[in-house]
Amino acid sequence: MDWINAIVQGTLLGGLYALFAAGLSLIFGVMRLVNIAHGDLIVLAAYLGLTLSTALGIHPLLALGLVVPIMALLGYALQRGILNHTLGDDILPPLLVTFGLSVILQNGLLEIYSADPQKLQAGAIETASLRLGELALGYLPLLMFAASVAIIAALQWMFYHTALGRAFRATSDRQDVAQLMGLNRAHVFGLAMALALAVTAVAGVFLGIRTSFDPSIGGGRLIFGFEAVIIGGLGNIWGTLAGGVILGIGQSLGAQINPGWQVLAGHLVFLAIIAIRPRGLFPRMDG
Amino acid sequence: MGELLKLEAVRRAYGAVVVADAQSWSLAEGEALGVIGPNGAGKTSMFNLITGTLNPQSGRIYFAGQDITDWPAARRCRAGMARSFQVPQPFGGMTVYENALVAATQGAGARGARAEAICLDVLARTGLMPKANARAGSLTLLERKRLELARALCTQPRLLLLDEIAGGLTDGECHSLVQTIRDVRATGVSIIWIEHVVHALLAVVDRLIVVDFGRLIADGAPQAIMASREVREIYLGLDADV
Numbered sequence: 001m002d003w004i005n006a007i008v009q010g011t012l013l014g015g016l017y018a019l020f021a022a023g024l025s026l027i028f029g030v031m032r033l034v035n036i037a038h039g040d041l042i043v044l045a046a047y048l049g050l051t052l053s054t055a056l057g058i059h060p061l062l063a064l065g066l067v068v069p070i071m072a073l074l075g076y077a078l079q080r081g082i083l084n085h086t087l088g089d090d091i092l093p094p095l096l097v098t099f100g101l102s103v104i105l106q107n108g109l110l111e112i113y114s115a116d117p118q119k120l121q122a123g124a125i126e127t128a129s130l131r132l133g134e135l136a137l138g139y140l141p142l143l144m145f146a147a148s149v150a151i152i153a154a155l156q157w158m159f160y161h162t163a164l165g166r167a168f169r170a171t172s173d174r175q176d177v178a179q180l181m182g183l184n185r186a187h188v189f190g191l192a193m194a195l196a197l198a199v200t201a202v203a204g205v206f207l208g209i210r211t212s213f214d215p216s217i218g219g220g221r222l223i224f225g226f227e228a229v230i231i232g233g234l235g236n237i238w239g240t241l242a243g244g245v246i247l248g249i250g251q252s253l254g255a256q257i258n259p260g261w262q263v264l265a266g267h268l269v270f271l272a273i274i275a276i277r278p279r280g281l282f283p284r285m286d287g
Numbered sequence: 288m289g290e291l292l293k294l295e296a297v298r299r300a301y302g303a304v305v306v307a308d309a310q311s312w313s314l315a316e317g318e319a320l321g322v323i324g325p326n327g328a329g330k331t332s333m334f335n336l337i338t339g340t341l342n343p344q345s346g347r348i349y350f351a352g353q354d355i356t357d358w359p360a361a362r363r364c365r366a367g368m369a370r371s372f373q374v375p376q377p378f379g380g381m382t383v384y385e386n387a388l389v390a391a392t393q394g395a396g397a398r399g400a401r402a403e404a405i406c407l408d409v410l411a412r413t414g415l416m417p418k419a420n421a422r423a424g425s426l427t428l429l430e431r432k433r434l435e436l437a438r439a440l441c442t443q444p445r446l447l448l449l450d451e452i453a454g455g456l457t458d459g460e461c462h463s464l465v466q467t468i469r470d471v472r473a474t475g476v477s478i479i480w481i482e483h484v485v486h487a488l489l490a491v492v493d494r495l496i497v498v499d500f501g502r503l504i505a506d507g508a509p510q511a512i513m514a515s516r517e518v519r520e521i522y523l524g525l526d527a528d529v
């Protein structure tokens with residue numbers, strides 16, 4: 001029963017990892033930008049949730065109503081103001097600039113909030129759970145998982161059924177030709193980053209409710225996000241959800257064996273999968 | 288007829304290789320202009336300069352009376368120019384219809400039912416309707432060439448730039464493509480067409496320019512140009528007495 005429980009809890013955790021990954025995957029897919037600061041942006045969203053929920057005295061999940069638009073605006077400004085200028089034939093400048101951004105964010109947060117671990121207080125819902133036989137499923141993890149699946153479904157729908165989604169896919173296929181079809185690259189990239197950071201905002205607030213956080217944990221979240229994207233296969237958003245879930249289950253089973261092995265077990269699962277399927281489990285079909 | 292496109296002393300070089308050498312010429316609204324010249328003469332570079340993929344080092348480019356020299360490619364497209372590529376460049380992961388839809392929404396600024404209507408009309412005119420839901424990456428060469436044309440037309444251009452769209456096609460395929468282009472022209476769209484398949488070109492254009500080493504070496508009525516000795520020597524590589 002403990003093992004089944006571990007798998008179920010791992011699956012629910014995987015939803016959160018998929019949210020970490022979705023923003024990363026979107027940014028890479030549309031503009032071939034590897035965002036090293038992604039983990040720190042997740043942490044920034046968690047702190048933003050903390051400040052807003054304490055300042056306004058509202059529930060952290062309600063604070064999402066503000067965190068999401070703020071992060072989206074920040075994303076658009078960041079892309080148009082800085083990141084667009086780093087994109088070109090050379091992949092090094094965006095890596096360096098986002099690495100620098102990561103350092104700035106970490107130290108900025110450290111300066112403002114100190115290194116003390118913080119947590120978002122979600123109240124009674126944190127301990128409430130649904131009993132299924134011997135399994136106890138927390139309402140909060142269930143809610144977060146459902147939200148993750150809904151967000152990923154919405155992203156998938158957006159890609160295939162809206163003008164913006166088609167603009168993203170066209171740019172992803174052939175950036176130069178897309179511009180000759182009248183597509184304003186700078187704006188489309190700004191929108192992609194805005195959308196990615198809106199998803200990141202949700203991920204950050206969920207993270208802050210689930211566990212305690214401090215300014216230094218961004219790097220680890222970035223790695224989990226990367227692993228989920230790669231396990232699922234680049235360019236496949238449902239694959240990203242699967243990747244997150246597989247990573248979550250791996251970590252959860254590792255922790256079941258020995259509490260110290262949680263993160264290690266996740267990395268081992270990731271290594272095993274790329275050793276067998278270097279392009280991930282569900283790579284995009286077209287070349 | 289007013290002037291639709293005007294190049295003024297446009298120059299672009301890569302080191303010692305000059306792809307556009309002080310080119311000055313213009314295109315009247317509604318005109319169909321053919322461009323010929325040997326490989327590497329700077330024909331495709333001319334298109335890149337006009338559409339904004341490449342910036343001139345000096346000189347100005349005007350479109351519909353406006354100086355567009357400093358405009359980015361996307362803005363030029365929305366102002367009414369569209370091109371096809373010699374090597375087709377479809378959005379391979381998207382369907383034919385979606386390829387058209389991107390052009391109609393982004394290039395022509397159409398939304399909803401209007402965008403749909405543009406796409407369906409263009410796909411019908413270019414014979415791609417049966418392939419509307421096929422993934423663009425799975426098309427044959429002829430279909431890809433037609434998609435190049437369809438996507439350009441979906442942006443609702445005033446000026447259509449065709450880059451060797453008839454190359455590599457069989458005679459029959461070429462004939463039907465020429466018919467499609469003639470129909471496009473009949474709707475009032477101005478055309479500049481780079482083509483090695485001269486008989487296809489001559490079936491459509493009413494003026495011909497010859498380019499070599501980035502320079503315009505001839506400009507005039509197609510029959511006169513094709514009969515000129517200089518063109519036959521340089522372009523066709525024929526001996527003078529043939």
